[in-house]
Amino acid sequence: MSQTEFKNVDPPFWVAWNQALASIRVRFLRHAITSLGIALGIAFFSSVLTMRLATGPDPSDPGSADRLLWLVCTSLVMCLVGVTNSMLMSVTERYREIGTIKCLGASDGFIVKVFFLESAILGAIGSFVGAFLGSVLMMLVAGANFSTVMLVTLLGTGTGIVMTILAAVAPAVQAAKMPAAAALRVDV
């Protein structure tokens, strides 16, 4: 009998990257909607931020800063929950694909990597668009200067990427726990 020799070989990073891009391409509409959700949340965040930076605190209403902070946090959390929900749905929908990839020899780590990448790509695109539009809108309305817009766009994009990666934790773990035998299921 020939003895199997176990080695630790990880596929190169671009294999996971290609898989993530391919998954986004095939479910483009779904991902576009998720991305739009992120864009709206981040647009709100960055427009509020731009307005604050442009006009400064309002001396006649000292509580306004706290209220705004609450509002912004709430919108970000709602956005995060939305992204988690849509990614969890896509894990359930893709049981066979995940099972098949596992049968072909993907480790749990690879599956996790694909889901994080997918989420990060969506987050990067959505939050950049949202942050840019949100702050430009406020530049026109509240008269912020262009350097503020640049700063807020950067901050907004960063926040968005961190947020979507957080949102991907639960779906990625669920996908990695999916049994390889799921690939054999026939029901649609």
Added chain:
Amino acid sequence: MSLDTRNVVVRTVDLAKQYGDGEAAVRALNGVSCEIFQGEYLSIMGPSGSGKSTLFNMIGGLDKPTEGSVYVNSVDIAQLTPRELAFLRCHTIGYIFQTFNLITVRTALENVTLPMLFAGTSPDDADEKGMGLLELVGLGHRYHHRPSELSGGQQQRVAIARSLANSPSIVLADEPTGNLDLKTGQEIIDLLRQLNHEQNVTIISATHDHKMLDVSDRIFHIRDGQLASIDVKDEVPT
């Protein structure tokens, strides 16, 4: 050639699998001991609920036994970490599914090369070997097509090429003709039989298809979680 002189690729010892606990416990397998030899074409038969799928999954490293052990290439799969199990699936076992299960957004060639990339093969080598495998199954000219542009039989051919990607010792085929018409199913069976002869790869299939049984070297009949009988076919003339 006597069966006993051949290499054993899979051995199960008193294999048992129980789902659930206490009153609700179901014993899907109850003490199955068998040996599967290198280069044989084996069919596993049994009515639904007989434990056929459970046995099939355990041999393929897709499920772990409650009692007893499964040795694939003399490795006890119950002792493996998830990472080692992934390695075993990648290098030692090829899978063919009833529903083909090609990755829909990848071309035929990319589907075949994916397991090789998991195994750490360089992209150029993987492409070269992938093209060779696609030609072997008669689809060399369609390497850049997506699964949606291929017929069911062609998709299954790509899946067969993919299952051979890392030169596995065993190919597991779960009802490989279940979603195909009679003629296409026969072509797939002929292809599997031909590969079985040429590459000396062990083929283990779960099937109801009588055409499949006709070409098998041995047939395991599973009933009520036990290996009820083994049919041994005469050497098929080549």
